[in-house]
Amino acid sequence: MKTMLHTPVRMSRLRKGWSSLCLLTLSVLAACLPSGLRGQALPPQLFSEMDGIHFLDDGSSVPIWGYGWVTDGYITLPGPLLTYNEGQSVDLYFTNPSPESHTIHLHGLDVDQANDGVPATSFLVPLNGEAVYSFVADQAGTFLYHCHVTTTLHLTMGMYGMILVKRPDQTLFEGGPSYTDDVPLLFSDLEVATNLDPVGSFPFHDIRPDVFMINGKQGSQLEAEDQRVWAAPGDTLALRLGSMAYSRVRCHFPPELHAVCHMSDGRALPEPFAVDSLDIFPGERFTVLVAPEEGFEGSVSCDYWNMIDPGIEDTQEIHFGALPSSVDDLGDFDTMLGVGYPNPANSWYAPAVGAAGPDSGFQGEVVVTDLQGRECFRGRLEQGRLDVSDWPEGTYVARCGNRAPTRFMVFH
Ligand SMILES: [Cu+2]
Numbered sequence: 001m002k003t004m005l006h007t008p009v010r011m012s013r014l015r016k017g018w019s020s021l022c023l024l025t026l027s028v029l030a031a032c033l034p035s036g037l038r039g040q041a042l043p044p045q046l047f048s049e050m051d052g053i054h055f056l057d058d059g060s061s062v063p064i065w066g067y068g069w070v071t072d073g074y075i076t077l078p079g080p081l082l083t084y085n086e087g088q089s090v091d092l093y094f095t096n097p098s099p100e101s102h103t104i105h106l107h108g109l110d111v112d113q114a115n116d117g118v119p120a121t122s123f124l125v126p127l128n129g130e131a132v133y134s135f136v137a138d139q140a141g142t143f144l145y146h147c148h149v150t151t152t153l154h155l156t157m158g159m160y161g162m163i164l165v166k167r168p169d170q171t172l173f174e175g176g177p178s179y180t181d182d183v184p185l186l187f188s189d190l191e192v193a194t195n196l197d198p199v200g201s202f203p204f205h206d207i208r209p210d211v212f213m214i215n216g217k218q219g220s221q222l223e224a225e226d227q228r229v230w231a232a233p234g235d236t237l238a239l240r241l242g243s244m245a246y247s248r249v250r251c252h253f254p255p256e257l258h259a260v261c262h263m264s265d266g267r268a269l270p271e272p273f274a275v276d277s278l279d280i281f282p283g284e285r286f287t288v289l290v291a292p293e294e295g296f297e298g299s300v301s302c303d304y305w306n307m308i309d310p311g312i313e314d315t316q317e318i319h320f321g322a323l324p325s326s327v328d329d330l331g332d333f334d335t336m337l338g339v340g341y342p343n344p345a346n347s348w349y350a351p352a353v354g355a356a357g358p359d360s361g362f363q364g365e366v367v368v369t370d371l372q373g374r375e376c377f378r379g380r381l382e383q384g385r386l387d388v389s390d391w392p393e394g395t396y397v398a399r400c401g402n403r404a405p406t407r408f409m410v411f412h
Helices: 016-032 151-156 192-196 219-223 327-332
Strands: 045-055 061-069 082-085 088-096 105-107 129-137 141-146 160-166 181-190 211-214 229-231 237-243 249-252 260-264 267-274 277-280 285-290 299-305 312-322 366-370 375-379 394-400 406-410
Touching: 061 192, 082 088, 141 151, 141 237, 141 285, 151 192, 160 181, 160 237, 181 192, 181 299, 211 312, 219 312, 229 237, 237 277, 277 285
Parallel strands: 045 088, 082 160, 181 237, 229 312
Antiparallel strands: 045 061, 088 129, 105 141, 141 160, 181 211, 237 285, 249 277, 249 299, 260 267, 260 285, 299 312, 366 375, 366 394, 394 406
16 A cells, blocks of 8 residues: 655755655654555656557557556556546646656646746756646636647657546536536647657657547547447537647538537637537647537548648548437447446446347446455446446446456546
């Protein structure tokens, strides 16, 4: 069991000697804590690494730098989705075991300068440095984060992710429309040659992206069940569109989606407008509500424009799938075989929607554990659903008999 020994320190206020002394003091303090306090879990903590691997649609892999959760132990492209509630006081813990300095720039959030992750005005997090970025998530909306050290290079190597600030009443903003679920969609790109040889990538203006991604996926990867946007009849989904791409991305919305843009760059628009196509430039975010017509199985096409010559460089698709109206019907829904839904979960999670055969959900005992292996649930499910409405936010693993376990997240 981990203890609070590694309480992060604000690097701008502490030199290394102080840091060691403080950690020693904290170690002694932690040893003296009552055992009940010593067992408490660490807050979620991001780390950065420069030795990651990212798989492309053709099965090849490219080296990446990036962020990951300390509890997971690996980095991803994009980095983990950070979700907060409006008004929440956030301490974002960060540690950097990688050889170069990094930061976390909170793109679009109204944080003070010391917590903004721009090296010149706040601080660098060097090798083996730890830091905490503190801010109040006072504005519901869609935001981004990325490393701000040699930004062009660190960004194109993969050091970025999305931040969602949500309202507990499931409306977009105060007085704004309500919706069923969030769908984070982060556009980005990379040039394979740069990622293979970051040292030789200078000058940066010669970088020409040749891999174009949505949530780090491209081509047939985006057709996978866990990458599709699933909508049940009557659902209104909030597409959280953000771009880390080099150039303009133009999204085309089919009329069956009834797409309406409500927010831009983390703020409500004075007047929402219906969209059939939408341009998103680097660093921009838009929130578009879609209400897919029942049974809609189409896609939103996203064109990646060349940053120098006019013309479309590549097109990627956001695929939509139609869910039945109730979880009871999911047994016949064999395209969802072995996949839990929804993920992330807010109020409920159906860990075995892919039950084979006509009689719907898994009938046996379901066991759910958290990432520390602690058992959170054991028993049979009511209507195939697990009530997670009062579960702590985090990552869980559900096991249904002999099937492959499914991993899911709870966010409120
Ligand atoms: Cu960096």
